[in-house]
Amino acid sequence: MVTEIAKAKLNLALHVRARRPDGYHELETLFAFVEHGDLLQVEPAEADSFALTGPFAAVLSEEGDNLVTRAARAFREAFGGGAHAITLDKHLPVASGIGGGSADAAATLRALGRLHGVAVEDMFAIADGLGSDVPACLFGRTAIGKGRGEQLEAVAGLPGTPVLLVNPGVAVSTAEVFRRWDGIDRGPLPADPRQGRNDLEPPARAIAPVIDAVLALLTAQPGAGLTRMSGSGATCFALFDSEAKRDAAAEVLAAKDWWVLPSRLT
Structure with missing residues (x-):
């Protein structure tokens, strides 16, 4: 079993520069992350399964398909690896501006990468296809984000603040x-x-x-x-x-x- 923390994401600044023809917005943002978040566990299994626990589990229980299961499917389509049992211990509120779903998806990719020997840098294309904040959450470090937020440049952070x-x-x-x-x-x-x-x-x-x-x-x-x-x-x-x-x-x-x-x- 592999365990990953889906750390909460903060935008220490977020400048919206323009609406784009593709429906997205051109952004400039400073991403940062905190020590705490959701907890994700993944292990190989005979059949795919997804379980929810934690204080905000009920909010997602009606969804069925979600960013975690979509991330797992996208990983398998790209790299193989078979079926997995995934448990998400949901501690971050939903639709709250701290990247909960995106962080969960990124944690899923990191966990699967650890299980199957796939480097993080090889999963950014998958992350980008899942959502605008998923690449930043996969990167997991203080960074300037541009474009939709997926163009990342690491910068010095304020660790321990x-x-x-x-x-x-x-x-x-x-x-x-x-x-x-x-x-x-x-x-x-x-x-x-x-x-x-x-x-x-x-x-x-x-x-x-x-x-x-x-x-x-x-x-x-x-x-x-x-x-x-x-x-x-x-x-x-x-x-x-x-x-x-x-x-x-x-x-x-x-x-x-x-x-x-x-x-x-x-």
Whole structure:
């Protein structure tokens, strides 16, 4: 059996530059990852199976086909390897802007690659076909993403930085958020991408005004530095100058009955 952590993805900045003729959007983003996420286990089996556990399992139980099973099929079509039993222990909220499904798909590819001796760099074409964030999650390191997000350039990260993720329990449709983007190009990532912005925050906040309250409360916490919404929302995050201050903030935010995840950047 092989086990992989599907680490939560953060967009420390996300600039939407243009709508593309293919229906996607031209992006410039700074990807980062945290220590925690979903847990994926894969082992060879006589027949394919997929099982869900964890606090967010029920949300996916009705789906049937999903990014994990699609990733497994795509891997077998490209590299063989037979049938597998896959278990996903789902801890990240769904449709929350932290790459849960994309991270799960990437973890599936990494696990299958380990089982069958396929290098990560040989699976990026499969990842790209599964979704815009899957290549970044497969890469799994701090990186500038361009194009749809699949053109990746590794950059120095902030490993060990305390971070708090907060989701108010509202699922936000990525497609709807992008549909409501106002189409204005507000410029590229700055030299320090952390000084950028998230162009999807305004439309996401219009759809889910509770994001305003999350960001305001995070910003007000002692020790909070960079505070922003990730991806298309509704998960928000703050980087902290100490784990003690992060943990104190986690208690404050958890009192709202919101989902909170204290972690660290990798």
